[in-house]
Amino acid sequence: MDGHRWYAIQTTAGHENKVRSLIQRRIEQDPRPAEERPIRQALVPTQEVVEIKNGKKVTVERKIYPGYVLVEMVMNQETLHTINSIQGVIKFVGHERFPQPLRPEEVNRLLGIAEEVEEEPKEEIPFMVGQAVEITEGPFSDFSGTVEEVYPDKGKVRVSVSLFGRPTSVELDYLQLRGY
Numbered sequence: 001m002d003g004h005r006w007y008a009i010q011t012t013a014g015h016e017n018k019v020r021s022l023i024q025r026r027i028e029q030d031p032r033p034a035e036e037r038p039i040r041q042a043l044v045p046t047q048e049v050v051e052i053k054n055g056k057k058v059t060v061e062r063k064i065y066p067g068y069v070l071v072e073m074v075m076n077q078e079t080l081h082t083i084n085s086i087q088g089v090i091k092f093v094g095h096e097r098f099p100q101p102l103r104p105e106e107v108n109r110l111l112g113i114a115e116e117v118e119e120e121p122k123e124e125i126p127f128m129v130g131q132a133v134e135i136t137e138g139p140f141s142d143f144s145g146t147v148e149e150v151y152p153d154k155g156k157v158r159v160s161v162s163l164f165g166r167p168t169s170v171e172l173d174y175l176q177l178r179g180y
Contacts, residue, residue, distance in 0.1 A: 003074040003075075004038075004040055004072050004073060004074055005072070005073070005074075005075065005101035005102070006070055006071070006072050006101060006102040006106075006107045007070070007071055007072075007073065007075070007092055007093070007094075007099050007100075007101055007102065008065070008068050008069075008070055008092070008093040008102060009068065009069045009070075009071055009083060009089055009090075009091070009092055009093070010067060010068055010089075010090040010091050010092075010093060011067055011068065011069050011088050011089055011090060012067075012088045012090065013066060013067045015088040016044045016063060016066070016067065016068065016069050017044055018087075018088055019042075019069050019086060019087075019088040019089055020042045020043060020044050020069050022086045022087065022088070023039065023042035023069070023071060023083065023086060024041075024042055026039065026082055026086070027039050027040070027041070027042075038073055038074040038076065038078060038079045039071065039072075039073040039074075039079055039082065039083070040072040040073060041071070041072050042069055042070065042071040042072075043069070043070050043071075044063060044068075044069055044070075045063070045064040045065060045070060045110045046061045046062060046063050046064060047061070047062060047064055048060070048061055048062075049062050049124045050124060051124060052126070052175065055175070057175070064110070068093070069089075070102070070107075070110065071083060075099060075101070080092075080099070124152075125150050125152050125155065125157065125174045126174070126179065127147050127150055127157050127174060127177060127179060128147060128150070129147050129148065129149060129150065130146060130147060131146070131147045131179055131180075132144065132145075132146055132179070132180045133145055133146070133147055133157075133159060133177045133178060133179050133180065134177070134178045134179075134180065135159070135161070135172065135176055135177060136176055136177065136178050137175075137176045138172065138176050140161055140170055140172070141176075143161045143162075144161070145159040145160050145161035145162070145170075146159065146160050147159055148160050148169060150174075151171075155173060155174055155175075156171050156172065156173060156174065157171070157172055157173075157174045157177060158170070158171050158172075159171075159172055159177070
């Protein structure tokens with residue numbers, strides 16, 4: 001183990017990418033060879049999600065931890081001072097004045113998110129179980145119902161509608177629904 005660990009830094013909300021690029025610039029200005037630099041890299045973990053904008057599916061990149069930047073570095077007075085002096089950095093995450101490194105499994109999960117995202121953006125279905133919805137298209141359009149189940153992996157929602165006075169479950173694409 002060469003002493004490089006991942007740390008989370010709290011930043012001013014909305015300035016995560018600015019802080020990341022300022023840290024990156026400091027790393028690049030370090031005259032030491034790359035393998036000897038105490039600060040290796042900074043990143044803002046993001047994942048792609050599908051949102052609905054004006055009735056269309058749009059893939060957007062969303063920060064997993066808004067207000068935080070992760071940095072891989074050796075913790076010492078020099079690096080602590082370097083990071084804390086960067087504009088937009090509030091503080092390291094940890095106990096009082098001692099930054100806590102992230103556990104390896106947390107790091108793997110975060111970095112894993114960054115890598116596996118490229119496969120398939122997750123759809124974010126804006127409905128919850130028990131929510132009243134109106135069906136906007138398809139054979140049940142203009143019916144109202146209640147969400148019984150949400151299937152994020154399929155982009156479907158099971159809705160209970162009243163057909164001839166009896167509750168009936170129908171599975172619909174979430175784009176066919178509008179919440180109240």
